[in-house]
Amino acid sequence: MTDDQLEMRLLGAMLRLRMVEEAIAAHYPEQEMRCPVHLSIGQEAPSAAFSLAVQREDLAVSTHRGHAHYLAKGGALGPMIAEIYGKSTGCSKGRGGSMHLADKDAGFMGTSAIVGNSIPVGVGLGLALQIQGRAQASCVFIGDGATEEGVYYESANFAVVKNLPVVFLCENNRYSVYSPLSVRQPEGRSLTRVATSLGLTSVEVDGNDAIACYHAVDRALQQARGGGGPQFLEFHTFRHLEHCGPNDDDHLDYRQPGELQSWQQRDPIDLLQAKLLLTNHDLSSEIQPIRERISNEIETAFAEAAAAPFPDLEECMRDVYA
Amino acid sequence: MTDDQLEMRLLGAMLRLRMVEEAIAAHYPEQEMRCPVHLSIGQEAPSAAFSLAVQREDLAVSTHRGHAHYLAKGGALGPMIAEIYGKSTGCSKGRGGSMHLADKDAGFMGTSAIVGNSIPVGVGLGLALQIQGRAQASCVFIGDGATEEGVYYESANFAVVKNLPVVFLCENNRYSVYSPLSVRQPEGRSLTRVATSLGLTSVEVDGNDAIACYHAVDRALQQARGGGGPQFLEFHTFRHLEHCGPNDDDHLDYRQPGELQSWQQRDPIDLLQAKLLLTNHDLSSEIQPIRERISNEIETAFAEAAAAPFPDLEECMRDVYA
Amino acid sequence: MPDNTIARRELTFAQAINEATHQAMAADPTVICFGLGVTDPGAIFGTTRGLEEAFGPSRVFDMPTSENAMTGVAVGAAIAGLKPLMTHQRLDFFLLAMDQLVNSAAKWHYMFGCQFNVPITIRLIIGRGWGQGPTHSQNLQAWFTHIPGLKVVMPTTPADAKQLLLASIDDPNPVLFLEHRWLHNLTDDVPEQPTHGLIGKARVARQGDDITIVASGYLTLEAIRAADYLTGVGIKCDVIDLRTLSPLDWPAIFKSVHKTGRLMAVDSGALTGSIAGEIIARVASERFADLKVAPRRLAQPDVPEPTSFGLTRGFHIRSRSIAGSALEMMGETGDVLLGQLPDPVPHDVPGDWFKGPF
């Protein structure tokens, strides 16, 4: 893959994630997606990078804010949208909703609405890979808030003790719901430094720079797959919309004045487009077909989701045990 | 306090702790103390140091291995022995046993038999001190194993966020029951470095050197009381007897060959005595009266505990709610 | 304090909680209040609005996402003389703190021979509807009632929310204060005067000689709706709103069953191991002779709550099933009579005001 190809693919991947989230935000007020949704608009770069670096045979888990991770791991779009619509064709048969996505075929093993909850599960995936002798990695997406849960430390410690093929991808977007880091973590706290002290190989990455994200993720995955032990990546990033739901909420003033704007000025998609422009791409003509393809894909997904039937409660009741 | 006075007081404090534990070990086979006991023989230096540096108005909590901490904080000996005997005169009225000791008057606020459990409780004490405007410290005794529990990280983080007057005293004796550090924590892990990365002011101390322990504890307590925020002290130390119970268990071979012996050669009491000998003390004549006084105190405590009645079950049943 | 507490005494359940907290903190400087989001713009559905401004950031504060430690912090602060009031936006998150709840909070008084009191109140909000799903809508109150040393309250009315919160904060023991999300916007009279009422007293919400319906929290409203409907067809029910789940008001239940001879217990938790079962069991063993017909319990199925709108329909206990069961207990065939008691539409919101998703 040339640099140029990489950049175009990263751009395409980010656009797809952005457009899916925008479509969810656009349709949400119809009140047909009757479950909480946590959108990732602004945070696409790490996921896009991940989608290019990860292999299908790698495994991954994520959090409440998991749409982008699910898609980046290769999770099928249609079943995800259907899941958010609560339909029988949903990836979780309508039982999980937006916060509980999985696509086993794609190696995307679940998301959890409980902060920190999927972290040890991801480490357990790594344990299985190691015992089974599979040279793959287990990828664990977390937020900055999740590093306040004790289970993160317990999980990281075990991963290091066993030298497991686990990659922690931490999207530090500086907020947990409305709470800034300042009320949750000490001034000067570096998540990367903490991870290093625990024994994780740790790197800090500009989460708006998709290319930097790609190289960091690619290296971490290769290390983990090759027996190099658990890796930690901290992406500095920002969510543009409200914590939960489709709206902008900057008027609530829980962020520093200008904070959102300064991050929006470094929007990861804009940044990469600017770079591509510098290298003489004719972006408008190159991007248009990509956008169209994505649009069609999204439209189909929404149409099918809307048309699909609700699941059957009796069947759902029977499925408590395997 | 001159250096000399300090040293003699440290020696006396260590002797008292040692002799109490030895008396428990000696009486234990009578099967009148019908509860698990976790003795601290070999680990006396940090507690002895603590007993000289702490103030009565400071607060403290500890763990299953809490006898020495209870006594060092000023907890009354008689009620502790009576508690281990399960008697109505016990500090916890016979309900808690060796693993659940408290002496509120002495500011010793409890111990827990659940690893890590008392850590946040100790941080909560620190929060209360801060809110109440009392310039005292809350002291939290833990073992190396407790640093594997997530709650330790959560508690440390909160203490740093709030700049609480909390001192963590970690006795790293390299084992958790029979399990060496190697199966629980990565090679090269430094508990002190981890604590530093979390934002605790952290120091590593030779846990066999009572004088070094004293200066470290004294400084940490003063810092905490003075608004310097939470402190972490890691004492390298070793338990000489089995994890739980009165016996030597070195024949079980769970330790490295010679490991116990090398630590016994640096027995904290022997080390300090050696130092005092160098400075021309006539130890045998100085120590004999101390030993006698302690012996008498211990004999009284055991005799009273043995003679005391068992608590009344009906009363115990009524005390579930305050 | 909300501006309007004096002028008009109709408050929502959420406002009542807010008022109780303001009054408790004003009356007692040892009360502190913390939890994820207590100082944020959402203010826990408005329940913590204005507290930080009124009482300052050292007594009212947000916290790290560290449920277990923060519960232990509450225990420590309590035994050192404070009265912590802690809030969780979902009961489900509190599962992380079971060690501190059970091994510390519930036992610190007892197992140290009564040297310490542990006056903690922990507010737990129970989610429901609009896709809250398997990990945001669990009703685990039965767990808490199984632990000696804990008290558990679960108000239905705004007035009781206020009174019981004040009583919980006052209580020298750890109290779990359960709020069903669907009650937050319920409006009713709330006395302004602090009324530090007793924990442990049930309320008879409707009176009747035919059937005793025991309910709590949100389900009390469904039980009342059922009872009012049943009155119209000639069946009179005692509706007992438990208010406190632990310790339970057994005299109130026994007295009613002695009168009616028919017992139905309604519970928002999963059937097996529910408090409804506890009620049936105790009445059956201690008041067997009073029972004229088989007692019944209505509770959630033993199934994690699904998320889909299509799956939550028919999942929860509503007044229709309560009334249907009551009719059967009276020897009627339920279905024919229930025409005027349809389930609300849509079934996954408490009212028009609710626009999801929280």
Place this chain on the structure above:
Amino acid sequence: MPDNTIARRELTFAQAINEATHQAMAADPTVICFGLGVTDPGAIFGTTRGLEEAFGPSRVFDMPTSENAMTGVAVGAAIAGLKPLMTHQRLDFFLLAMDQLVNSAAKWHYMFGCQFNVPITIRLIIGRGWGQGPTHSQNLQAWFTHIPGLKVVMPTTPADAKQLLLASIDDPNPVLFLEHRWLHNLTDDVPEQPTHGLIGKARVARQGDDITIVASGYLTLEAIRAADYLTGVGIKCDVIDLRTLSPLDWPAIFKSVHKTGRLMAVDSGALTGSIAGEIIARVASERFADLKVAPRRLAQPDVPEPTSFGLTRGFHIRSRSIAGSALEMMGETGDVLLGQLPDPVPHDVPGDWFKGPF
């Protein structure tokens, strides 16, 4: 494998667990075994002896003191194709892992639409006596039975310990395997052949027409002792050893109660919210007409277990109180007849072999 499994088929309960684990790991390379101390000299009361030697350190290992994470690790390993067997030396420690148990293990199959199975077995040892006290002897089985998606087994005999452990490891769902510490040295015949028996089937340990006594785990032994005594005074009991607490074998209970008309449920947990209560509740509501007298339940008081030798006397259910209750249910005054059924001395050890403190 223990040397003597072939020559003599009398095994202790602990040896039976050890044998089952060896057989399961030999038969299925995906089984892994971990927990604090599984490879240490104590080998969890001998139950994990020889496993590391036989199956290597990647399948059998000690772990950090990180109960919550390690439960999640088990879930992750399970959904990726392994069958983890995890052990806790005390049920009490497992309270740290309720989030992973309830929000992950119990739901990962269901809430992702059956994409994954979660074949985990978690061994939990229940402490008792010799000063185990409030945080080392909790019987929280009722909690687990309240969570949809979990299975719970609690064997009494060595043979059942083996069979149920094999079945638990085989089961595609998370299973909690509860071992009462006082059973570990119980000796009985244990078939060598793996018998991957069904989970969910109760055992009738004694037969009789007068009273149905439902028990589980260690208390089954006390119930049997009571039943044998009662036979001598002309009262015949069905003793039902539940073996599985979730899902419960309702047909077995219903059948027996239909015959006897008298139900006593015995439980080692605290009374309020106990499984004994669940049994009474369900029988009272679904088999009311079968009950001739008030059903009874015997359980621990709603009090944390105290540590002192002086306080544990009279704290636990013993055969004497079971027999006394049975006599009362038959209309006899219990006390006079119970001369030959004294409580054991000392009361805080299971037998001579026990020298404390574990």
